[in-house]
Amino acid sequence: MARNAKAKTHFLESTDLKAVIDPPKPAQESWGTKVIATIGPACRDVETLAKMLKAGMACARVDLTGGSLQYHQGSLRNLATAVKQEKKLCAVMLDTTGRELLIRRKFTLNDQGWPQHEDPTEVQTGQELVLNADPNADISDPSQLAVTYSGFADMCQPGDQLFIGRYLVNGADQSSLYLEVKEVSPPLVTCVAQNDAVLDGLLTLIHQDRADEYGRMSNTQASMPVLTESDISAIKAISKEFEIDFIALSCTCSGADIVSLRDFLNDLELDAAKIVAKVENRQGLDNFSGIVAAADAIILSRGNLGLDVPSEKMALVQKVAIDSCNQIGRPVSITRVMDTMVSAPRCTRAEATDVANAVLDGVDGILLGAETLRGSYPVQTIQTVLSICRSAEEVFDSRQHFENLMSFAMVEDEDELMEHPTGQSPQAVSEMDQGLGVPARLDTAAAAAAAVAERDSKPSSRDNSMRGGVLRTISDRSTSEGLPPLGPGAASPRGNRRSSFEEPDTPRSGAGDRVASMPKPPSFGSIPKTMSTQSMAMGRPGSAPARGIPRLTKQEAMASTAVRAAAKLRAGLIIVYASSGRTASLIAKYRPSIPILTLVVPQLTSNTLSWTMTGRSLARQCLIIRGLSPMLAAPMQGRTDAMLSQAVAVAVQRGLVEPHQHVVCVESVKEVLTLKVVAVDALGRGMRRGGEGSHHQGAAPNFRNDTNTRMMPTFSGELPAHVLANGHSEGLNKPGALNTLTQRASERQDSFPYTAKVW
Ligand SMILES: Nc1ncnc2c1ncn2[C@@H]1O[C@H](COP(=O)(O)OP(=O)(O)O)[C@@H](O)[C@H]1O
Numbered sequence: 001m002a003r004n005a006k007a008k009t010h011f012l013e014s015t016d017l018k019a020v021i022d023p024p025k026p027a028q029e030s031w032g033t034k035v036i037a038t039i040g041p042a043c044r045d046v047e048t049l050a051k052m053l054k055a056g057m058a059c060a061r062v063d064l065t066g067g068s069l070q071y072h073q074g075s076l077r078n079l080a081t082a083v084k085q086e087k088k089l090c091a092v093m094l095d096t097t098g099r100e101l102l103i104r105r106k107f108t109l110n111d112q113g114w115p116q117h118e119d120p121t122e123v124q125t126g127q128e129l130v131l132n133a134d135p136n137a138d139i140s141d142p143s144q145l146a147v148t149y150s151g152f153a154d155m156c157q158p159g160d161q162l163f164i165g166r167y168l169v170n171g172a173d174q175s176s177l178y179l180e181v182k183e184v185s186p187p188l189v190t191c192v193a194q195n196d197a198v199l200d201g202l203l204t205l206i207h208q209d210r211a212d213e214y215g216r217m218s219n220t221q222a223s224m225p226v227l228t229e230s231d232i233s234a235i236k237a238i239s240k241e242f243e244i245d246f247i248a249l250s251c252t253c254s255g256a257d258i259v260s261l262r263d264f265l266n267d268l269e270l271d272a273a274k275i276v277a278k279v280e281n282r283q284g285l286d287n288f289s290g291i292v293a294a295a296d297a298i299i300l301s302r303g304n305l306g307l308d309v310p311s312e313k314m315a316l317v318q319k320v321a322i323d324s325c326n327q328i329g330r331p332v333s334i335t336r337v338m339d340t341m342v343s344a345p346r347c348t349r350a351e352a353t354d355v356a357n358a359v360l361d362g363v364d365g366i367l368l369g370a371e372t373l374r375g376s377y378p379v380q381t382i383q384t385v386l387s388i389c390r391s392a393e394e395v396f397d398s399r400q401h402f403e404n405l406m407s408f409a410m411v412e413d414e415d416e417l418m419e420h421p422t423g424q425s426p427q428a429v430s431e432m433d434q435g436l437g438v439p440a441r442l443d444t445a446a447a448a449a450a451a452v453a454e455r456d457s458k459p460s461s462r463d464n465s466m467r468g469g470v471l472r473t474i475s476d477r478s479t480s481e482g483l484p485p486l487g488p489g490a491a492s493p494r495g496n497r498r499s500s501f502e503e504p505d506t507p508r509s510g511a512g513d514r515v516a517s518m519p520k521p522p523s524f525g526s527i528p529k530t531m532s533t534q535s536m537a538m539g540r541p542g543s544a545p546a547r548g549i550p551r552l553t554k555q556e557a558m559a560s561t562a563v564r565a566a567a568k569l570r571a572g573l574i575i576v577y578a579s580s581g582r583t584a585s586l587i588a589k590y591r592p593s594i595p596i597l598t599l600v601v602p603q604l605t606s607n608t609l610s611w612t613m614t615g616r617s618l619a620r621q622c623l624i625i626r627g628l629s630p631m632l633a634a635p636m637q638g639r640t641d642a643m644l645s646q647a648v649a650v651a652v653q654r655g656l657v658e659p660h661q662h663v664v665c666v667e668s669v670k671e672v673l674t675l676k677v678v679a680v681d682a683l684g685r686g687m688r689r690g691g692e693g694s695h696h697q698g699a700a701p702n703f704r705n706d707t708n709t710r711m712m713p714t715f716s717g718e719l720p721a722h723v724l725a726n727g728h729s730e731g732l733n734k735p736g737a738l739n740t741l742t743q744r745a746s747e748r749q750d751s752f753p754y755t756a757k758v759w
């Protein structure tokens with residue numbers, strides 16, 4: 001069953017080495033794999049930030065782990081200036097300290113306000129070292145190291161493994177120290193050094209996984225509150241001055257952690273901010289399915305993960321995790337790609353190969369940490385990463401990827417649907433707590449998020465009405481039924497309240513992933529409503545995907561159809577209108593080889609006292625999704641082809657599409673999804689109008705001149721059936737018939753075939 005489900009392999013379009021070695025086509029805009037860069041002392045001046053934007057930085061990360069609130073506010077002000085200057089969109093990600101443990105050390109502030117730590121500490125193998133969790137511990141006492149979390153000693157047992165390393169350490173430098181706990185006498189923890197080290201800079205402390213008597217791994221850092229007090233005040237202060245697009249939750253251990261954070265953000269009216277789960281330990285992997293179901297995006301923090309996961313498993317963990325995210329269109333990024341470029345202008349071959357492999361694995365983004373925060377070559381690192389990504393994207397076999405995803409979306413026979421109508425087969429449910437132990441992938445996530453998928457299909461799922469309804473219920477539950485504590489003091493590490501998602505008597509490692517009653521659907525991606533374990537097992541790359549019963553949501557059906565149509569027409573661009581970004585992210589998950597211009601239509605919303613224009617944040621949030629090139633449309637009333645024509649012109653300006661090329665457009669007006677095919681006019685100023693000649697080779701559209709269809713091309717020759725993803729194309733085989741595929745929201749979400757409008 002799921003355990004035998006076939007994982008995808010790397011798909012390359014061609015084995016022609018000459019073609020592979022050709023330089024990638026120069027791109028004006030990085031619409032493919034995205035770069036998230038951490039802002040710090042090496043790059044926070046306006047000039048460098050402007051160069052980083054020009055080089056293709058899509059999202060700027062401010063990490064609250066190091067530096068003061070004032071320092072980060074200053075960085076964000078500089079970023080705003082650079083953004084204005086360069087006229088480029090850039091998303092803002094606020095990364096929390098969360099459950100990260102730090103060593104408190106003496107420091108001075110440099111002229112920019114960045115802490116400089118003094119007095120490196122030398123440690124020798126076999127030496128005893130005392131860690132002190134007392135908040136009043138003397139940090140100038142050389143015989144001990146002070147720990148930021150007062151409950152730290154309660155987490156430790158003799159025999160536990162600890163790791164101390166420089167913040168954003170690359171694992172190979174002399175600051176890496178492994179310790180074994182010898183004795184615990186709160187607040188003191190006495191350890192023995194396992195290697196020689198020189199501890200310098202901002203130091204983080206990691207409590208590695210501990211196996212229980214049954215061999216189950218647990219990470220005691222998971223019992224810490226989700227956010228620190230300073231995270232909470234920083235989020236409040238920064239959100240008053242800046243629009244925060246993403247909050248990254250460090251050390252996410254379960255889906256329940258995300259629910260807790262979402263409650264907190266909603267209470268601050270920050271519900272537009274998306275939550276990025278940073279998966280950085282074994283427990284995060286054990287509960288991966290629930291985390292993927294609950295979060296808006298995922299970061300695989302490979303630096304920390306590499307301490308908990310044996311080296312020989314790291315690549316495999318990465319591939320399975322990325323594949324799981326790809327299957328439901330959840331954006332996923334990885335960290336730690338260019339350690340060498342912290343101090344050298346070139347990367348190693350291993351690093352270049354690592355980035356290219358990540359792109360072939362299907363990653364959405366690359367997160368640069370130390371490389372831009374304190375590295376000597378922040379701009380060059382972005383350029384290097386993006387050119388490696390572009391080269392890999394050029395050989396990525398989108399078609400195989402598409403077929404692979406489609407094969408997972410079909411159920412072999414109806415009996416199976418009857419047996420497990422919500423996808424919650426007993427096995428799927430039992431696998432939920434070990435979501436990544438096997439490549440069970442989507443089925444466990446599907447079981448965990450059946451309720452999410454249900455709401456994903458409803459356009460109003462992000463409505464304010466949700467706040468007072470489902471969210472309120474969950475918010476109440478978070479206090480009464482014990483979601484993970486949000487801030488310090490909310491729970492002691494030992495006296496941690498049981499999560500409402502937790503099975504009685506299961507270890508903490510299994511907690512938090514019964515997210516079937518989650519408060520709010522993640523807005524990127526979707527999960528086929530009734531995907532079952534068996535349906536997962538059916539997928540075979542290259543197998544005919546058209547068999548079986550499709551179980552797609554309507555957005556998913558339309559998204560896959562748009563990608564298929566674009567490939568068949570050799571279109572140059574896909575345009576999708578967006579209000580939550582869900583349809584756009586579903587199109588992106590099929591990884592078409594052409595850009596997806598995401599046209600965010602601003603909405604006016606009222607809280608009865610004032611009006612707000614929404615849309616800007618979503619446009620920026622699209623910037624972490626591979627393939628999306630967001631554009632904020634001018635507010636216009638109703639359905640208008642002028643908006644589409646303007647979008648085509650902007651796409652030409654950005655170098656995303658050329659005159660005469662086809663453009664596949666996904667529209668959604670009054671809950672009617674429509675797929676349209678248009679062409680760029682000869683001068684690249686918009687859509688080609690009826691009557692204009694076509695000079696484009698291949699299946700060029702003809703235009704009819706009647707008033708209903710002036711913008712609508714029809715096709716001469718046979719088109720529609722093969723355009724459709726699954727061949728369920730009733731009424732579409734009539735020669736010259738199709739120019740619009742329409743599926744009505746009033747129909748059952750999973751109903752097929754599409755109703756095709758025949759002109
Ligand atoms: N042809 C069009 N002209 C004007 N607005 C459109 C057109 N097509 C879609 N829109 C608007 O774009 C938005 C798309 O929303 P929706 O389909 O719900 O996207 P998402 O999947 O991002 O939630 C809606 O506000 C819709 O009114």
Ligand SMILES: C=C(OP(=O)(O)O)C(=O)O
Nearest residue numbers: 301302303304335336369
């Ligand atoms: C970049 C990060 O991840 P990691 O160091 O674990 O790779 C981070 O957590 O800041």
